[in-house]
Amino acid sequence: MxxxxxxxxxxxxxxxxxxxxxxxxxxxxxxxxxxxxxxxxxxxxxxxxxxxxxxxxxxxxxxxxxxxxxxxxPAVVEDHRNVPVNALGYLRVMFSVDDVDETLERLRKRGAQLVGEVVQYKDIYRLCYIRGPGGLLIGLAQELG
The missing domain is CATH 3.10.180.10 (2,3-Dihydroxybiphenyl 1,2-Dioxygenase, domain 1)
Known part of the structure; x- marks a missing residue:
């Protein structure tokens, strides 16, 4: 099945x-x-x-x-929110967005912090990681073209 x-x-x-x-x-x-x-x-x-x-x-x-x-x-027993992106287990969730810059601007007003920088992968995507509420790692991807 x-x-x-x-x-x-x-x-x-x-x-x-x-x-x-x-x-x-x-x-x-x-x-x-x-x-x-x-x-x-x-x-x-x-x-x-x-x-x-x-x-x-x-x-x-x-x-x-x-x-x-x-x-x-029961109470939370471990906290993986601040581990680097090469840690085993849950890494991040990534969302496709229309405009990375506009989305970042809105989310920064809600406390989001850019992890590295916004980068362009070939002529395909603009990508970045942010830390959201409680350190939640979130990826944003804007498809180009």
């Missing part, structure tokens, strides 16, 4: 409201928000008794989703 589609990518955040607002500025839409707790949830994750606030953010084309989670219980 083949995979039908990718449903979502999960990211643990420390401030759900700020992250929802920030990703909304990029263009993602809040699909839904809920509190997840109970024995069934702990069986899925292996964490046992858990209490989590989640928000599902959808890309404008409707094909991709980010599931944002803020753990109330």
């Amino acid at each position: 083949a995979i039908k589609q990718m449903h979502n990518v999960g990211i643990v955040v420390d401030d759900l409201d700020e992250t929802i607002d920030f990703l909304g500025e990029i263009g993602l839409e809040l699909e839904g928000r809920a509190t997840i707790e109970g024995e069934w949830a702990g069986r899925v994750t292996g964490l046992g008794d858990q209490h989590v606030e989640v928000a599902m953010m959808r890309t404008p084309d409707g094909h991709s989703r980010l599931e944002l989670s803020r753990f109330i219980r």
Whole structure:
């Protein structure tokens, strides 16, 4: 049996409201928000008794989703937000945007920090990495031509 589609990518955040607002500025839409707790949830994750606030953010084309989670219980045990881009595990999420410069200008007003610089890859893309809310690593790609 083949995979039908990718449903979502999960990211643990420390401030759900700020992250929802920030990703909304990029263009993602809040699909839904809920509190997840109970024995069934702990069986899925292996964490046992858990209490989590989640928000599902959808890309404008409707094909991709980010599931944002803020753990109330159990407490977060590790923090990978400040590791360099060559660290194992979650690296970053990248979004295609119409205009990197305009997007950067809007996101800087919300606290985004450019990681390196905006670069051009051949005549194909303009690319950059930013740090968003809570140090979340986000890539922006503008297709050229």
